Amino acid sequence: MTTYRISQLAERSGVPATTLRFYETAGLLPAERTASGYRVYGEGAVDRLAFISSAKLLGLALEEIRGLLDVREDGACSSVRARMRPLIAERIREAEGRIAELHAFVAHLASVRAALSGPAPEGACGPDCGCTTARATVSGPEREAWRDSPVSCTLGGAELGERTERWRALVATAVRREETEDGVRLFFPPRAEIAARSQGWRRPSRTAARSSTSPCI
DSSP states (O other), rough: OOEEHHHHEEEHHHOOOHOOOOOOOOTSSSOOETTEEEEEEOHHHHHHHHHHHHHHHHHOHHHHHHHHHHHHHTTOOHHHHHHHHHHHHHHHHHHHHHHHHHOOOOOOOHHHHHHHHHHSSSSSTTTSSEEEEEOOOEEEEEGSSGHHHHOEEEOOHHHHHHHHHHHHHHHHHOOOOEEEEEETEEOOOHHHHHHHTTTTTTOOOOSSSEEEEEEEO
């Protein structure tokens, strides 16, 4: 039976060794250990990594990929397909929502450009000159200044990957979308609600210099 050390698997699959270690910690890629403690992967690891990479490109979360891998272990493709279909349908709905939001934003930009193309008032800018618009496409407390504060994430490795997935799931369930005559508007929950949902997460440090854009709180 063919086996791979972590460096061999990284070279064969094109997946960095750090990612392979994270996948093991996340329960996506099992590894055996030699007597000296080195990781050893079975011959199915390359195909498993190809499946993981494909699922990530589809926008599936780690938890969803882990569930698919469990079904895939049974060896029945029909079961994997049955599990994937509703997940892909959900990604389609999310993508369609983002497309609608982008169309609304494009329409908003076009209206601003049209206003700026008209004759400019004499003198300095004023409330009706068109340089300032109050018709934002996103509403709610997300306009607070704290959201623009630079963040330095103190997490790394497996912790950062898992936090990213948890943050994405939190946002997906917390943000409210509303159809309006002007398009789609997003309403974010109060900061206190987000803090309550994320209670127990390790908080990163905030710095004056932007050193990371990782989705940590």
